[in-house]
Amino acid sequence: xxxxxxxxxxxxxxxxxxxxxxxxxxxxxxxxxxxxxxxxxxxxxxxxxxxxxxxxxxxxxxxxxxxxxxxxxxxxxxxxxxxxxxxxxxxxxxxxxxxxxxxxxxxxxxxxxxxxxxxxxxxxxxxxxxxxxxxxx
Amino acid sequence: xxxxxxxxxxxxxxxxxxxxxxxxxxxxxxxxxxxxxxxxxxxxxxxxxxxxxxxxxxxxxxxxxxxxxxxxxxxxxxxxxxxxxxxxxxxxxxxxxxxxxxxxxxxxxxxxxxxxxxxxxxxxxxxx
Numbered sequence: 682x683x684x685x686x687x688x689x690x691x692x693x694x695x696x697x698x699x700x701x702x703x704x705x706x707x708x709x710x711x712x713x714x715x716x717x718x719x720x721x722x723x724x725x726x727x728x729x730x731x732x733x734x735x736x737x738x739x740x741x742x743x744x745x746x747x748x749x750x751x752x753x754x755x756x757x758x759x760x761x762x763x764x765x766x767x768x769x770x771x772x773x774x775x776x777x778x779x780x781x782x783x784x785x786x787x788x789x790x791x792x793x794x795x796x797x798x799x800x801x802x803x804x805x806x807x808x809x810x811x812x813x814x815x816x817x818x
Numbered sequence: 819x820x821x822x823x824x825x826x827x828x829x830x831x832x833x834x835x836x837x838x839x840x841x842x843x844x845x846x847x848x849x850x851x852x853x854x855x856x857x858x859x860x861x862x863x864x865x866x867x868x869x870x871x872x873x874x875x876x877x878x879x880x881x882x883x884x885x886x887x888x889x890x891x892x893x894x895x896x897x898x899x900x901x902x903x904x905x906x907x908x909x910x911x912x913x914x915x916x917x918x919x920x921x922x923x924x925x926x927x928x929x930x931x932x933x934x935x936x937x938x939x940x941x942x943x944x945x946x
Binding site for chain 2 (some may be wrong): 772
């Protein structure tokens, strides 16, 4: 069987066939209940076994929510060791405070958590969280 | 049937180079001045990776705004991360806007537009 040898243009044309895909995450709070959200963007790009993702989530009600914000992922990460708090991505509350956030994963199910860079998380209506990251599957 | 071995595929992908560009760098207000170090991007289909570094030589205030490469306007928002590497070492968040600007703030948040600071950051975003 002969090997394929693409030109750069052919390779770029082939790669342009890879598409971004949306998914519908379940967003919640680590503790408490009653928080509601407007998920304005949830998309991922798969390149081999690596997932790149973008999220934009606005808090519309807080109920009794406390702790981190949790977001289900489109695929379960390959790393399943619990308790590691793997950093999958980064972000910012982009509308009101500009505070930097971290998106981490503790090895349990396909769920990531959003916390501030100082490990706190502030539940405030109209906070809009922009989050991006990547991980292997 | 033609095939593409793993090694051949890696070799094929190296045909896609990192490309330099010269962004416009401003701040929300003030007379920000900078010394440009580098800005490069790698486009893989509809995914663009970027990495940028510059040193600041006159104060500005608010966000620093860095323009994305011409012809590669983001079509959705995304975030990246960086660091002030010369003075305080604070983490920096980068927020990519569909207007074609990347906004930078420290983690606090505070302005990174300070004379003497060095800024380095990277991330990725979606294009059409």
